[in-house]
Amino acid sequence: MVMVTYISGSIFNQTQFHYPTLTDNISLKILLFCFVFLFSSVTASYSGNTPIRNQSGLSIKETFNLYVKAVQNSNLEGLFTTVTDSDDFFFLTANGKLIDRKGYYDFHKEWFKERDWEMPVELLKVRQGNEYGYTNAIFHYRSKTPEGKTYLLDSYFTLIFHKENGMWKVVADVCTPIGRYLTDDGDEIRYDWQQVYLFDMIKKRRTVRKFKSNPVPREHILKILDAARYAPTAGNQQPWKFLVIQDKRKLSKLKDEAVQWYIESYKNEKQPNRKELENTGKAIKNKLNDILSAPVYIAVLVDSKAEYPEYVMYDGTLAAGYLMIEARSLGYGTGFFTTFFPEKNMKLFFGIPDRYKLICFTPIGIPEHWPDTPHKKSLEEIVVFESF
Numbered sequence: 001m002v003m004v005t006y007i008s009g010s011i012f013n014q015t016q017f018h019y020p021t022l023t024d025n026i027s028l029k030i031l032l033f034c035f036v037f038l039f040s041s042v043t044a045s046y047s048g049n050t051p052i053r054n055q056s057g058l059s060i061k062e063t064f065n066l067y068v069k070a071v072q073n074s075n076l077e078g079l080f081t082t083v084t085d086s087d088d089f090f091f092l093t094a095n096g097k098l099i100d101r102k103g104y105y106d107f108h109k110e111w112f113k114e115r116d117w118e119m120p121v122e123l124l125k126v127r128q129g130n131e132y133g134y135t136n137a138i139f140h141y142r143s144k145t146p147e148g149k150t151y152l153l154d155s156y157f158t159l160i161f162h163k164e165n166g167m168w169k170v171v172a173d174v175c176t177p178i179g180r181y182l183t184d185d186g187d188e189i190r191y192d193w194q195q196v197y198l199f200d201m202i203k204k205r206r207t208v209r210k211f212k213s214n215p216v217p218r219e220h221i222l223k224i225l226d227a228a229r230y231a232p233t234a235g236n237q238q239p240w241k242f243l244v245i246q247d248k249r250k251l252s253k254l255k256d257e258a259v260q261w262y263i264e265s266y267k268n269e270k271q272p273n274r275k276e277l278e279n280t281g282k283a284i285k286n287k288l289n290d291i292l293s294a295p296v297y298i299a300v301l302v303d304s305k306a307e308y309p310e311y312v313m314y315d316g317t318l319a320a321g322y323l324m325i326e327a328r329s330l331g332y333g334t335g336f337f338t339t340f341f342p343e344k345n346m347k348l349f350f351g352i353p354d355r356y357k358l359i360c361f362t363p364i365g366i367p368e369h370w371p372d373t374p375h376k377k378s379l380e381e382i383v384v385f386e387s388f
């Protein structure tokens with residue numbers, strides 16, 4: 001109010017029509033007072049709430065503090081008293097999405113529904129010009145994940161302010177992410193999103209036994225095998241060969257043969273009657289139909305004539321593990337299949353030289369659905385520090 005009077009007064013005094021007399025002066029002052037009062041009331045009723053009236057004359061820093069407090073308290077109305085009324089307003093999200101004023105409102109309506117989050121803010125810089133200014137700050141968002149971990153998101157926020165009717169208003173809000181972290185419960189160590197991604201891929205790898213027919217691009221096949229060749233090996237001997245099978249006719253023939261291989265071994269081991277044999281044959285056929293439904297298969301082989309032959313099975317198994325995690329990160333399911341694919345038969349079927357040993361036969365494909373994680377033993381069950 002005081003500031004408005006001063007500004008209006010100085011403008012008025014610049015008029016050059018005549019030098020006012022004393023009575024002129026008194027009536028002018030009354031007139032001026034009425035004008036200022038009317039102006040303030042109109043502004044207040046236009047903005048429609050009390051905080052705005054109190055904000056007139058606030059600096060950018062003070063307006064910024066109101067803005068932050070509103071965000072911290074999930075106060076949508078409070079937030080919007082600091083934001084421009086103009087439709088030119090924009091908000092650039094951390095994902096690079098440009099949102100208008102209405103979208104900003106909806107965004108915060110959703111955001112504020114979340115509970116139990118904190119957002120300490122570090123104000124780094126304030127610049128206040130005549131018409132425009134900006135603040136630069138880091139917002140540290142923290143919340144709990146459903147698994148009980150703490151999720152931390154640090155972002156730079158650049159707010160651009162414009163003076164509207166004598167008040168500073170936020171006209172643009174640009175969010176730039178700095179880092180995302182997770183901490184284990186009660187743990188002080190932060191993990192960044194790349195680390196968390198790797199942990200996730202390892203935990204989300206699954207043995208998949210039924211696939212969609214979507215093709216796997218050659219680039220993906222090579223990427224997966226490229227990861228496999230980085231597995232450790234005894235003396236760095238790298239005794240691997242990866243046989244890639246994509247030919248549908250070959251896979252269909254393998255299916256028929258694998259049913260026979262299984263039935264033969266079943267007959268020898270169990271001596272079943274005709275009915276049992278028929279039922280087992282049907283069940284195995286169905287199982288192999290699913291297991292061999294992927295568009296790509298890789299036979300992981302190791303050379304028994306490598307420098308350290310007693311270690312080639314370890315080397316091959318590690319390569320298979322690497323391959324499976326890389327495939328998972330590209331969205332594919334795999335499987336360390338051995339049972340239906342006996343080494344002797346597979347070597348004959350694919351013409352694999354005798355010196356190679358078969359580690360496993362793994363599919364690569366988009367799962368029909370991702371299976372649930374089977375029971376995994378807890379750390380307490382399997383970890384012993386220092387001694388038993």
Ligand SMILES: Cc1cc2nc3c(=O)[nH]c(=O)nc-3n(C[C@H](O)[C@H](O)[C@H](O)COP(=O)(O)O)c2cc1C
Nearest residue numbers: 205206207208209335336337338339340371373374
């Ligand atoms: C040495 C080894 C042999 C396996 N053989 C087969 C197999 O013949 N058929 C099969 O369906 N799964 C086979 N698996 C996959 C396991 O059944 C599977 O890894 C386990 O059930 C855990 O499930 P997950 O891989 O989804 O964590 C084998 C795994 C390993 C490590």
